[in-house]
Amino acid sequence: MPRFTTATEQPSGDERERVIKSEMLRLQEVQKIVQTVDDPELPNVSVWDLGMVHDIAINDSDVQVTMVPTFAGCPALEFIERDVREAVQTLGWVMSCTVAFTFEVPWTTDAITKEGKRQLKKHGISPPPEDYHPGEMWTVDCPYCGSDYTSMENVFGPTACRSILYCMACRNPFEAMKPVIKDTPSTI
Secondary structure: OOEEEEOOOOOOHHHHHHHHHHHHHHHHHHHHHHOOOEEOOEEEEEOOOOOOEEEEEEEOOEEEEEEOOOOOOOOOHHHHHHHHHHHHOOOOOOOEEEEEEOOOOOOOHHHOOHHHHHHHHHOOEEOOOOOOOOOOOOOOOOOOOOOOOEEEEEOOOOOOOEEEEEEOOOOOEEEEEOOOOOOOOOOO
């Protein structure tokens, strides 16, 4: 879940309550508009549902969105930055929006929401396996028929984050998102 921060000074009493409600509404507006921005390589899968939004900070009418890239060399980062900035700037009260990517927080496939996984399947891409541990063989279910009778055709797919597989049951080729997990002492 992304963090949300504001830079507004905290007044007291009823004014404080009014300011807090106003800030929460603005944060919700930014969150809602960011949820409409799709990953340019995965139509219908929002950057929000991919778990890429790390922080949203609001300072009066300026918004700073900090995001975590799914892969360091992802060629879509420039487009994602532009699309998020333009979407946030459609809000009437926003004067400026900056989007930055951070590598301090690693992105993992655990950050993908249930809606993101549902949209991946709808797009013909199997979501990464859950509870994956490095070194383990990962099983991928076919996004079309749900069968686990699949084979890896090429670990390198059309993008760095996807592989190409084949379903032996329904005989459809499909893509699968590669599992990315957080490094822990047992995985290094």
